[in-house]
Amino acid sequence: MTELPLREPTFLILTALAAGPQHGYGIMTDVAQISEGRVRLRAGTLYAALNRLDTDHLVEVDREEIVDARLRRYYRLTPAGARRLQREVERMRSTTAVAAQRLKLIGGTS
Amino acid sequence: MDDHIRTSDADRARATAMLRDHFAAGHLAAAELDERLAAALNAATFGELRRVLADLPEPGQAEQPGRLAPDRSGLECGYRLLLACYPAAYRRVHQEEMLAVLMTAAPHRSRRPGIREAADLIWGALRVRCQPSRNGAEPGWQDALAVVSVLLPLIVFITTVVHVAGPLSVILDGGAPHFFRNMFPLWLLSQFTGPLALLALSLLRLQRIATRATMALLIGLAYLAILSYWAGGPDPVGVSTIGGGPYLMLALGLEMAAVTASPGRRRGLQLVTWKHVALTVIAAVAVATTSYPWTLVVIPVICAAMVLTSSLGRWLLVLLAIPLGPYVFVPYLYVIAWGSHRSLYVRSVVNPGAPFGQSCVLAAVFLGVFVVAAWRESLRSRKLASHAR
Numbered sequence A: 001m002t003e004l005p006l007r008e009p010t011f012l013i014l015t016a017l018a019a020g021p022q023h024g025y026g027i028m029t030d031v032a033q034i035s036e037g038r039v040r041l042r043a044g045t046l047y048a049a050l051n052r053l054d055t056d057h058l059v060e061v062d063r064e065e066i067v068d069a070r071l072r073r074y075y076r077l078t079p080a081g082a083r084r085l086q087r088e089v090e091r092m093r094s095t096t097a098v099a100a101q102r103l104k105l106i107g108g109t110s
Numbered sequence B: 001m002d003d004h005i006r007t008s009d010a011d012r013a014r015a016t017a018m019l020r021d022h023f024a025a026g027h028l029a030a031a032e033l034d035e036r037l038a039a040a041l042n043a044a045t046f047g048e049l050r051r052v053l054a055d056l057p058e059p060g061q062a063e064q065p066g067r068l069a070p071d072r073s074g075l076e077c078g079y080r081l082l083l084a085c086y087p088a089a090y091r092r093v094h095q096e097e098m099l100a101v102l103m104t105a106a107p108h109r110s111r112r113p114g115i116r117e118a119a120d121l122i123w124g125a126l127r128v129r130c131q132p133s134r135n136g137a138e139p140g141w142q143d144a145l146a147v148v149s150v151l152l153p154l155i156v157f158i159t160t161v162v163h164v165a166g167p168l169s170v171i172l173d174g175g176a177p178h179f180f181r182n183m184f185p186l187w188l189l190s191q192f193t194g195p196l197a198l199l200a201l202s203l204l205r206l207q208r209i210a211t212r213a214t215m216a217l218l219i220g221l222a223y224l225a226i227l228s229y230w231a232g233g234p235d236p237v238g239v240s241t242i243g244g245g246p247y248l249m250l251a252l253g254l255e256m257a258a259v260t261a262s263p264g265r266r267r268g269l270q271l272v273t274w275k276h277v278a279l280t281v282i283a284a285v286a287v288a289t290t291s292y293p294w295t296l297v298v299i300p301v302i303c304a305a306m307v308l309t310s311s312l313g314r315w316l317l318v319l320l321a322i323p324l325g326p327y328v329f330v331p332y333l334y335v336i337a338w339g340s341h342r343s344l345y346v347r348s349v350v351n352p353g354a355p356f357g358q359s360c361v362l363a364a365v366f367l368g369v370f371v372v373a374a375w376r377e378s379l380r381s382r383k384l385a386s387h388a389r
Helices: A008-018 A024-034 A041-055 A079-105 B009-025 B030-042 B046-052 B072-083 B086-105 B117-132 B141-173 B178-191 B193-204 B204-231 B245-261 B265-271 B275-287 B294-309 B311-338 B340-347 B356-387
Strands: A059-067 A068-076
Touching: A008 A024, A008 A041, A008 A059, A008 A068, A008 A079, A024 A068, A024 B046, A024 B086, A041 A059, A041 B086, A041 B117, A059 A079, A059 B340, A068 A079, B030 B141, B046 B072, B072 B086, B072 B117, B117 B294, B117 B340, B141 B178, B141 B193, B141 B265, B141 B275, B141 B311, B178 B193, B193 B204, B193 B245, B204 B245, B204 B356, B245 B311, B275 B294, B275 B311, B294 B311
Parallel strands: none
Antiparallel strands: A059 A068
């Protein structure tokens, strides 16, 4: 199956949701933590990606709560989304293993 | 509870939790929070704890959405304005949620949305508009392209009819030179090459053949346009005449894109409504017949009508502006560049001679490629049929 690789923000969102259902702001802080501050997800990008993932049935709405008189919606990973993330991890793992091995051969750090 | 009663660890922990909530809600600055946290952790009696929380609202008072701390209301208005860029159906579901996230993520004392935040929201709105919707309720740009594949042949047909009406009336009056009258049927056919190509493209069964022939036509048109540009002077392919090279190239290109990238003609026929058909027919007639200054009145009215019909109308306006925009506005560039007398030349439809010869050649090329492609297609299907047996 040839599918396009996931873009980094999408990959990080799926990784964040793999820990459990989270709401929008929770996903943003989790992504910042996973990428060690490198990727700073803003609301526009986050919700466009979530919309796409929702249409492709990779995430779905878990529940809604009212906190501080504001609506908070939690999202969770679907089984299809977990499988997609798994495939992406496998793809990246095999590629990085080859790169690490070759670097070792030319004397770089692995 | 009496002020001199001593507090427990649990009471102090609860007070610090309340202070953190007040900080998150924006009632306290970071420095004040640290000060009050220290005071709460050292409070020995309920009196001291109460003094730490004295000027803060009761925890039971939920914040009304309308009543905000003064410096956050401008921020919320700014975000609501930016969120208006999103499609209405999307906003109905997601606006409150996005607002909550935006307000939480915003820096503590900002009064207006940041530039980066605003740009990111507008970009997100664009992306959401281009993404297909979940249940296909809102027609996206692909559905609009399907409607374009149905409507564009109609538009080009109308503009070509208007374009040939001029010479036709001259011929009928008997005012044209002899050679032109003899060649007229051929010229008529060559003028209709464009609409026929578009019609062939939109008929699904002939798609492969028509695509190849149209590519040949486009290449021929582009070649002649470049030739006329380099040669300068008279205008072999009618670059400046209405219904000439560039307009046809854009229309053909758009039709090819519409036929290949869209869900197909059937979907287009499903979606198109009488309002859209009527508006596009009026637009085509207006664009082909009106001239300055009426165009400046009619075109904006038609655009406004398209925008107001539906989201499909808005997408149609964007897509049909690709061939029709230059058709309308290029003459104005000529007027600006060379003065108003040039616009009369541009509007003239009696144009025998050079464009005529080239149009016939282009028509011959198109028909030739069409016939060859159809013949090869029939050979291929015959071969497949013999293999299947």
